[in-house]
Amino acid sequence: LHVTSNETIGGTRFPELPSVDVPLVSDMSSDFLSREIDWGSHDLVYGGAQKNLGPAGLAIVVVRKDRLSSHGRSLSPYLDYATHDSNDSMANTPPMFAIYVMGKVLRWMKDEGGLPAFEQRAAKRASMLYDTIDESNGWYSCPVEETSRSHMNIVFRLPDEDLEKRFVIEAAAAGMVNLKGHRSVGGIRASVYNALPLASVETLVDFMAEFRSTNS
Structure with a gap:
C-alpha cells in the first residue's frame, strides 16, 4: 500500500498511518521530520528534501533490508535500491551541496531540541x-x-x-x-x-x- 502522509494541495494528512497486512510505503516529502514515524510499521519511507530538510535535488529513502531484493522484478541497476545500498548511496556522483545543506539543517534541528x-x-x-x-x-x-x-x-x-x-x-x-x-x-x-x-x-x-x- 502506497500512501502520502501529507498532501500539500488539499491540505490533508494521515493523523495516524494505516495498519495493514501488506507492505506499507509512505511518501513523506512534505512532513518528514515534523512528527514521529512508526518505523516498525513501514517497509519503505521516502521523500524529497526540499520541504523540511534542504534544497531540491536530494531524496531520502529508508527501506527495510529484507525488502531490498524482494520486488521480484527485473530493474535497471540504478533503479534498484539494492544498488545504492551496496554502494553506500554513491552509485553515482551524489549532490554534494544538497547533502551539505541537509547536514547543517539536521544539526540545527538537533540543537533546537x-x-x-x-x-x-x-x-x-x-x-x-x-x-x-x-x-x-x-x-x-x-x-x-x-x-x-x-x-x-x-x-x-x-x-x-x-x-x-x-x-x-x-x-x-x-x-x-x-x-x-x-x-x-x-x-x-x-x-x-x-x-x-x-x-x-x-x-x-x-x-x-x-x-x-x-x-x-
Missing part, C-alpha cells in the same frame, strides 16, 4: 491558524475535516474569489508571499514548514484578523 520540539512547533503553528479560521464565524473556512487537517499546509477560503485575490495582494504588500492556493483548487494556502518561525505565523494571524475586520 530534535524531533519532539519540531513536532510541538508544527502543532502550535497549525493550531494558531486553524483557531483563527474556526473562530471567524465562517468568514474564513477550511474545507478539510478537523481530524485530517495538515500541520504543514493550511488551506482556507474567503467569502468570494475577489476577496481572496485582494487577500493575496495585500498580504504580499505586507511581506507575506506565496499564499495563493494551488491553481487546481484556488483559495489560500499557508505552507508552514519546519524552518518557519512562530513569529511569522503570528504576523499572518494578525493580518487575517485585520483583513476580516476591514472587509466584513
Whole structure:
C-alpha cells in the first residue's frame, strides 16, 4: 500500500498511518521530520528534501533490508535500491551541496531540541491558524475535516474569489508571499514548514484578523 502522509494541495494528512497486512510505503516529502514515524510499521519511507530538510535535488529513502531484493522484478541497476545500498548511496556522483545543506539543517534541528520540539512547533503553528479560521464565524473556512487537517499546509477560503485575490495582494504588500492556493483548487494556502518561525505565523494571524475586520 502506497500512501502520502501529507498532501500539500488539499491540505490533508494521515493523523495516524494505516495498519495493514501488506507492505506499507509512505511518501513523506512534505512532513518528514515534523512528527514521529512508526518505523516498525513501514517497509519503505521516502521523500524529497526540499520541504523540511534542504534544497531540491536530494531524496531520502529508508527501506527495510529484507525488502531490498524482494520486488521480484527485473530493474535497471540504478533503479534498484539494492544498488545504492551496496554502494553506500554513491552509485553515482551524489549532490554534494544538497547533502551539505541537509547536514547543517539536521544539526540545527538537533540543537533546537530534535524531533519532539519540531513536532510541538508544527502543532502550535497549525493550531494558531486553524483557531483563527474556526473562530471567524465562517468568514474564513477550511474545507478539510478537523481530524485530517495538515500541520504543514493550511488551506482556507474567503467569502468570494475577489476577496481572496485582494487577500493575496495585500498580504504580499505586507511581506507575506506565496499564499495563493494551488491553481487546481484556488483559495489560500499557508505552507508552514519546519524552518518557519512562530513569529511569522503570528504576523499572518494578525493580518487575517485585520483583513476580516476591514472587509466584513
